[in-house]
Amino acid sequence: MTRTTTAAAPLPLRDAVRGIAPYLEGVRTRWVLGLLSALAAGLVALAIPQVIRLLVNTVFAAPTTPGAPAAEDATASVWWAVGGLALLGAAEALFIWLRRFFILPPAADVENRARIAVYRRLQRLPVAFHDAWPSGQLLSRAQGDLSLLRRWIAFGSVMLVVETVTLVVGVGLLFWLSWPLALVYLAAALPIMWRSYGFRNDFRTASRLSQDQAGDLATTVEESVHGIRVLKAFGRGPHALEGFRGEAQTLQGTEVHKAGVLASFIAFTVSLAEVMLGVALALGVWLVATGQMTVGALAAYFATTAVLARPVEGIGQLLGMTLSAKTAIDRHLEVMRQPVSIASPPGTDPAEEAATGASVGEDPDPAVADAPVDVSALPPSRGGLAFRGARFRHPDTPDDAPDLLAGVDLELVPGETMALVGLTGSGKSTLLQLVPRLRDVTGGVVEVDGVDVRDYPLEELRRRVSIAFEDATLFSDTVRANVLLGAPAAEVADGPDSPAAEALLELALDTAQAGFVADLPQGVDTPIGEEGLSLSGGQRQRLALARAIAARPDVLVLDDPLSALDVRTEEAVTARLREVLAGTTTLIVAHRPSTVALADRVAVLQDGRIADVGTHADLLARSGAYRQIITTDREDAR
Template sequence: MRISHTGPAPARRNDWHTLKTLLPYLWQYRGRVMLAMLFLLLAKVANVAVPLMLKAVVDHFEHAPGQVALLIPLGAIIAYGLLRFASSSLGEMRDAVFAKVTQGAIRRIALQVFEHLHRLSLRFHLERQTGGMSRDIERGTRGIAFLLNFMLFNIIPTLVEIVLVAGVLLSRYDIWFTIVTFTSLAIYIAFTLGVTEWRMVFRRTMNDMDSKANSKAIDALINYETVKYFGNEAYESRRYDQNLQVWERAAVKNQVSLAFLNAGQALIIATGVTVLMWLAARGVVNKTMTLGDLVLVNAFMIQLYIPLNFLGFVYREIKHSLADMEKMFDLMGEPREVEDAPDARALNSREVTVSFEQVAFAYEEKRPILHDVSFSIPAGRTVAVVGTSGAGKSTLSRLLFRFYDVQQGRVCINGEDIRSLSQESLRRHIGIVPQDTVLFNDSIYYNIAYGRPDASREEVIEAARAAHIHDFVSSLPDGYDTLVGERGLKLSGGEKQRVAIARTILKNPPILVLDEATSALDSRTEQAIQEELRQIASNRTTLIVAHRLSTIVHADTILVMEGGRIIEQGTHSELLDQSGTYARMWALQQQVES
């Protein structure tokens, strides 16, 4: 397998749009922002005034007689020290005031991304790559911190200082000082912008390959056992390295181009400073400028040289931060496939009837799954669905949870289309024991209590007893504090399934969905669990998706599905009397089990 790298570079985002997206998060702290900007401005005024005090001291020593020279500059020296202290302390005060803005904005954005991802449809999450997405979010939040701190406290202060210095030069000296300063600055900015834009393609490629490589690594590590089963360690390493190779080439180009940018910036700054010093030196020789003026110009140039040199770095990093934020903001802009209606109401009922009315559905337009499916589950009754793999059985539960919306027909609760209900209240009324139980990498207690996080410890243990897992948990050295590992891999399939049953019992929903709920259990445990499931389903509206027909003979109605359609329905005995598909499936399973 080869990865093509001849396609276009990752698309460029509108940086101004990214900045505008960020502004509302700053506006919440506008008071702090304004105060920080005031401290910033005062700090820069103090910083620019420092060379002026230094010039006064030097000029005094150049022109004053011996004894007077020891007394008069004291005020200028004290002012010099106070201005230096003010410049530094005001900068620290600015940082202290703005810290809440930066960290608060990062927190709000990270939380908003997290909440938005949970609002997206199941389709999005089935197609996502977790490793790459987590890396995008991590880089994006880190980019926000850099952008806020350095754009506001490096670029803007540098520009303020340049304007103040240019004003001093223009008011005190020949216009050529201002011309040289602004010409150097214009060339510097044009060079920095041009080269940085050219370099951004390397950074975007690095980001893209970093996310892809991370996705491959996370995917392989999550499926560690499968990799080992098939001895495909070398294959996974090659897949990982294919992306790393592209990342390496982009990283080398990024570093080489950085060296070229730094060298060009240094040449421009050195040329500008040299010309200014020549002008100042000539002025001293011609007696149009004092030695203090020479010191002043030199001090200004040193003051400008450091932030100007840093400005190039900051601008590059800000561009990199904007590139890092691209995919995170793209995630925030990902449209929701399933949304609450503007007037959605909350469902609140313990007596619930579920009905599917002429439902048609397809995950993909070219591959329809359900065709004109209609059935009803009266309140407190049990309906079981059986059929071959791919018949659309599990799709029914996904539609009931409203992970997807139907293309035709409607799914109703108490005669009301579930699209008119809030998703939160709908899902609060449904509990599910899925075929493939995935647990959080936490304790057994946490995973059971997840069904109702505010439940007491006694209620959690009672739910574990009902699911016949309490004795097993009690036998473990750490009891309910035992960690289950990534996706629950430290537990057997049956143990995970019983944890899932326990947390659904704890949730105590009026609607119960059992999707192959006992498929991972041994026969003895299955019988015990089936009896318990029958008891908890006796007063609930229950949908059972089953493979083993012996587990659903008690159902009030059994639906037989084939090719996305209901081809038979009735009680167990009625379906056997029909001598149709269900009867053949029953006979076949009886032969296998005998």
């Protein structure tokens, strides 16, 4: 099964490089210096055959040749040639070192900027994007693709230019030494150029396919690791292995095909060049025999072709590396150019706008990023929450299908606890996600303290609203770090272990009935592992609830976060919540009658609308839909 996302049309190389231009700010000068150093190394390498030419023509000339040097002069010429070759070799080594010195650090800086930029973008992209994109694809774009980009900037892009220039200059030297032999060498260029066109298309297609398949494979590994308990419990490890083996073999086949395309191109170019050298050897001997060429020139010709053999053989690999890097840039820009559909209103959040930047990957201006959000025009926090004709439909919903939420009208009194009930799939969780703008309404309005949530800076809105999910997600960190993740800045300004932070942590854990933390090996400083899977489901839910409490919100939105708790613990948590968060408006998705009974009022969601609102007792007496929902949930719980 493939999870590869639909690829956008590939960009021309110039446009692709222009797309990552913001990452190159400040490093272009060093890249140019590295390029010049590499060019100098290539030109020095081409100068060595000319020294050999002079040496052969002066030292090994026949004694009867007019002007032939004496034995003493020949010896001196040898030593001069040896010294010259040594200096040229040392200069070439120095220029190669300078190339690495100038280019490697900025190339690593480009990779780092791109990686930070893509992570920032992933944080800002809406939930709908993450629902649609496999995590393995995003991981491969943030890791493997950017590593390939770094290697291309540090080596491939430079050497492609250098070896192209080396070939041009080298062919010019060949014409200077002997134009007939140069024509023989150049005769191989036209077939190679013709073959390069087909190679480019074939390799680009194979490269894109292999990188996408690598992302799919990463997704499979991630899903298997996260679901290892399920695989073991159902004995499906061998089945999962077979599926993984199939994907791995498919990727292997693509990589082998890609290597074959590259190998056939390299074999074609090298073999054609070698055949032409054989022809040139026969012609060169005839030219020397007829006096049309000196022995030194012939020796320099073949020494030059030996120098050119490296770029001739490497040009195919460098072209393949360039095409792979081009694919990596395309894949990177596919993420970076995804629209951020949920953002703060223009001009309300300087930090967010600076982080976004007008160009892909632009780092935020620290002076702007640190600017405080102006909330003076916003009403004071009271905990008001209202849905007025709120509608929502998923983007991929068929046109003839009804909206998931078809006009929800509901108002919560500040400080009250309201339970939201409905049949499975009625849109309860989606309705809750509209409050902190994890999703946006497609019609109507959601208001917090009388203001449309879309008019709040996201930072301010999510300061006022806190949410806890049924599927508790914890991070690979300590209990303390997980619980204080969204704590007010003032509470943790002096550090997560300051007295104020400690007091908040203790209050949140106590409210969520998370006393089990004291029994962990290192207490609140115990690392809880990836996604908290070392804990039970109930323990994870209590820590997630404690995290929502520690945020000290004005509006608390709970998506059935107590489902894994027993009824007695649930009652204790709810009672403690009422005490600690007195004045906090709470909207909770509930399935258990025990949870519903603890709420001030209950809202019934049916057919995309609020069918009824009242106390638990009133609804039991008058609402058949409510009784059906409660009965269904009770049976499901059994």
